[in-house]
Amino acid sequence: MPPLLEICGLEVRFSVGAGWFGAPRGFVHAVDGVDLHVDAGEIVAVVGESGCGKTTLARSVLGLNRPTAGSIRFRDADLLDSTRGCQVRPYRREIQMIFQDPFDSLNPRKTVLQTLAQPLRIHRVVPRRQIRNEVVRLLDMVGLSPGESYLSRYPHQFSGGQRQRICIARAIAVSPSLIIADEAVSALDISIRAQILTLLQKLRKELGLSYLFITHDLGVVRSLCERVVVMYLGQVVEEGPTERIFQRPQHPYTIALLEACPLADPVVARRRTPAPLIGDIPSPVSPPKGCRFHTRCPMAQGICRTEAPPVVDCGNGQASRCHFADELGRLPPFAFGATRSMA
Amino acid sequence: MAATHVPAEPTWWRIFSRNRGSVVGALILGALFALAVLAPIFLRFEPSRINVGPSMSPPSLTHPMGTDELGRDVFSRATAGLRVSLTVGFGAATVSTLLGVLVGGLAGFFGRGTDAVLMRLTEVFQVIPRFFLAVLLVAFFGASILNILATIAVLSWPEIARLVRGEFLSLRSRQFVDAARVAGASRMSLIFVEILPNALGPVVVNATLMVGQAMLLEAGLSYLGLGDPTKASLGQMLQEAQQIMRSAWWTTAFPGLLIFLCVLSLNLVGDGLTDILNPRSRER
Amino acid sequence: MGEPLLSARDLATRLFTDSGTVQAVDGVSLNVGHGEAVALVGESGCGKSMTALSLMRLVRPPGRIVSGEVIFEGRNLLSLSDREMRAVRGGRLAMVFQDPMTFLNPLMRVGEQIVEAVLLHQYLERGKARMAALEALERVGIAAAGNVIDYFPHQLSGGMRQRVLIAMAISSKPALLIADEPTTALDVTIQAQIMRLLAELRRELSTSMLLITHDLGLVAEYCDRVYVMYAGKIVEEGDVCSIFARPRHPYTRALLRSTLSPDKRVEMLESIEGQPPNLITPPSGCRFHPRCVEKLSRCSVEPPPDFAIAPGARARCWLYEEAGCAAAP
Numbered sequence: 015m016p017p018l019l020e021i022c023g024l025e026v027r028f029s030v031g032a033g034w035f036g037a038p039r040g041f042v043h044a045v046d047g048v049d050l051h052v053d054a055g056e057i058v059a060v061v062g063e064s065g066c067g068k069t070t071l072a073r074s075v076l077g078l079n080r081p082t083a084g085s086i087r088f089r090d091a092d093l094l095d096s097t098r099g100c101q102v103r104p105y106r107r108e109i110q111m112i113f114q115d116p117f118d119s120l121n122p123r124k125t126v127l128q129t130l131a132q133p134l135r136i137h138r139v140v141p142r143r144q145i146r147n148e149v150v151r152l153l154d155m156v157g158l159s160p161g162e163s164y165l166s167r168y169p170h171q172f173s174g175g176q177r178q179r180i181c182i183a184r185a186i187a188v189s190p191s192l193i194i195a196d197e198a199v200s201a202l203d204i205s206i207r208a209q210i211l212t213l214l215q216k217l218r219k220e221l222g223l224s225y226l227f228i229t230h231d232l233g234v235v236r237s238l239c240e241r242v243v244v245m246y247l248g249q250v251v252e253e254g255p256t257e258r259i260f261q262r263p264q265h266p267y268t269i270a271l272l273e274a275c276p277l278a279d280p281v282v283a284r285r286r287t288p289a290p291l292i293g294d295i296p297s298p299v300s301p302p303k304g305c306r307f308h309t310r311c312p313m314a315q316g317i318c319r320t321e322a323p324p325v326v327d328c329g330n331g332q333a334s335r336c337h338f339a340d341e342l343g344r345l346p347p348f349a350f351g352a353t354r355s356m357a
Numbered sequence: 358m359a360a361t362h363v364p365a366e367p368t369w370w371r372i373f374s375r376n377r378g379s380v381v382g383a384l385i386l387g388a389l390f391a392l393a394v395l396a397p398i399f400l401r402f403e404p405s406r407i408n409v410g411p412s413m414s415p416p417s418l419t420h421p422m423g424t425d426e427l428g429r430d431v432f433s434r435a436t437a438g439l440r441v442s443l444t445v446g447f448g449a450a451t452v453s454t455l456l457g458v459l460v461g462g463l464a465g466f467f468g469r470g471t472d473a474v475l476m477r478l479t480e481v482f483q484v485i486p487r488f489f490l491a492v493l494l495v496a497f498f499g500a501s502i503l504n505i506l507a508t509i510a511v512l513s514w515p516e517i518a519r520l521v522r523g524e525f526l527s528l529r530s531r532q533f534v535d536a537a538r539v540a541g542a543s544r545m546s547l548i549f550v551e552i553l554p555n556a557l558g559p560v561v562v563n564a565t566l567m568v569g570q571a572m573l574l575e576a577g578l579s580y581l582g583l584g585d586p587t588k589a590s591l592g593q594m595l596q597e598a599q600q601i602m603r604s605a606w607w608t609t610a611f612p613g614l615l616i617f618l619c620v621l622s623l624n625l626v627g628d629g630l631t632d633i634l635n636p637r638s639r640e641r
Numbered sequence: 642m643g644e645p646l647l648s649a650r651d652l653a654t655r656l657f658t659d660s661g662t663v664q665a666v667d668g669v670s671l672n673v674g675h676g677e678a679v680a681l682v683g684e685s686g687c688g689k690s691m692t693a694l695s696l697m698r699l700v701r702p703p704g705r706i707v708s709g710e711v712i713f714e715g716r717n718l719l720s721l722s723d724r725e726m727r728a729v730r731g732g733r734l735a736m737v738f739q740d741p742m743t744f745l746n747p748l749m750r751v752g753e754q755i756v757e758a759v760l761l762h763q764y765l766e767r768g769k770a771r772m773a774a775l776e777a778l779e780r781v782g783i784a785a786a787g788n789v790i791d792y793f794p795h796q797l798s799g800g801m802r803q804r805v806l807i808a809m810a811i812s813s814k815p816a817l818l819i820a821d822e823p824t825t826a827l828d829v830t831i832q833a834q835i836m837r838l839l840a841e842l843r844r845e846l847s848t849s850m851l852l853i854t855h856d857l858g859l860v861a862e863y864c865d866r867v868y869v870m871y872a873g874k875i876v877e878e879g880d881v882c883s884i885f886a887r888p889r890h891p892y893t894r895a896l897l898r899s900t901l902s903p904d905k906r907v908e909m910l911e912s913i914e915g916q917p918p919n920l921i922t923p924p925s926g927c928r929f930h931p932r933c934v935e936k937l938s939r940c941s942v943e944p945p946p947d948f949a950i951a952p953g954a955r956a957r958c959w960l961y962e963e964a965g966c967a968a969a970p
Binding site (some may be wrong): 203215272291294 | 800862895906913
């Protein structure tokens, strides 16, 4: 079975700055050689910090920007095949997105009915006269019942959680196979977050959806996602099944994320004595030579400064882009709050 | 999940009436409109008929605004002139807004090449001295009301175009536009259905102010003698009354007052419109 | 133990809006001791930011502090004159907010802004003030402080800007630092750096901290005591370990149950039904009762007082009345 979504060697480059006559002064390789796949029915997490390229990656899959190299295949059809004109269009029904900011991703001047009717109309999901009923059905499905009462309201009359439900309704309106959720719950309160995640799980079961879940919240990743892809400065630095990544991380950046992420357990959290990463995240305009992480890596060696690390297969579906992946694999399992030396 | 209590959405009138100035402005504007539209029904004197009363007579019961040196009733002339001024004002504002929205919208949405070309075009029109261009166009095409209207529209659209372009530039990267794209909306749909309604706020406000500006511009042109001689506007009346200003103050005061009230009320209404069209004010 | 450094008693702040009066902060009492790190935790709309603004008398219309007192180093801040308050704010009482960009003047070099902050509270000549600014930048871990001191805010990253804010805040060696979501806008590794920096500085200067946040992980790692806030009221108080191990108030319990922590996988996600209440017309009785799974019939009628359960542990819930706890005023 080919994967539902398969991304190979994707590169997305943006021009930066304006030199003479508007010619660009430099380039940002927002996404620089990314391989990623999502199988049918899976929830895959993409984790990383600013500048790692996860949002650019998502936008490429949705056709919101043009990659400069690489391929994106959906059900084995090439989305970027330039000989086929506006090729992303047929796949708009299959791939949908839930955006980060529930306050910004709804048009403030459109009612709920107008917003949800749009994809139904464009893709002719149901005949015109049944659009209203269908919208009500979608609203009920995402927990906004009775749907009728919400139809003529505007976005500013809803809370953040409710708006995100409307966005989810919009995404599932066309019965997609894959939904990309870009920090879909980050802007929500903790108690609402759990409601939305539960809804996403329920919809997965009922509608057979797959998710590409972009987030920085490792707590959500652990409980919701089956596989994790860790990105740094435009590249995938580690990927693998969730439990393996959390128990046997084999890249220093993954370990740093695990050490730095907030932990709601005072006893364990206070036992941590990690060395937080030094320095800021480098600018994606001029990424460091050799291994991109070497400027902040606590175990960087000479080779890291000069040679880009290969992708090391660590077995069991896990892979790491580090010269010392094997050494890290031989360390005892990761436990929060245990002192570890990475030198 | 229970439907939550949603505070009652403030109506348009509620928001508008928060600003007392706007309400006053709206009332004045309403009165002026009523005057311009309804007066001909019960006007006793024809605007251009001479010698309907003693010439140069001050305001009285038969002639509420007095008569001018040709014995014409100033009140009748003023209401006719008001109609002309309002027509030119609103007409020019409408045309220039439509032009400006089109140019600015396309420039702001597509960016790069299209933007560069359209903005250079806009700049050309902005740089030409207004009166000079007006004189040129009127001399070329004649001084009818329509030409005056067109001239003023041509002079005014660049301002709206820049405004709209700015709004589009900032709106096109908003997430709801991306969401519509992902939902499958075409580019035309994105421009007109998604972005434009959100960009209109400042545009409508600017357009109301532009009506006042257009009226003043028209008054200025008439004052310079470039107006339509057959349909006297308020500015025209001012020009004609220059000579007799000192002895017959009513011949300049009333037309001037009407122009003043128009522009003032439009500005006040524009303030109120800002509040209505700003979605944030509904949250108060 | 002695007197607490900061003691707020029955603080109430209301917002007088067109749609009605919002009871944003409704009878909040909290203490911060010397050298302590205290967390004020809650979700959006609970009133925690408004509480912070009230403590510093930064509430703007349509908001107004309507009652209560805030005793800081022996003086009631609410009864000081504007001038006296300005001397305290930024001096002994410093603050760090969430978005550095709105707090920093984009047209002024960073060093100048720190110098300005220094000169407001200390009598120094310019040259010495600039030295102090340089020192402050170095202390907050900015390498090449000599260069950074002349940068404009937009030339710095988010983490650096936040460090600049912290430098401004500690330049006058404050007794209390109020930090309102200081790291929410930052990446997780930068967040860890900033929080550790704050912890170090606190130790060095013996500064207390009031951390306002919604992130329970930060509370667990960096704070000694916690106040949990809901709908304008403090619903639970206690030291960090007890609150996490034995949460007492149903809201705290529900909040902890719906938190996803990276150290374990949760099969069944739990959440709190419903929405936070409308503070113009809050629910009768206990404000949490419509969403509470442990409610009694009394809860919808009478608002519970604050019950003392153990030394330093209180909960505003009728469940604790029977335990024979004395109701605190």
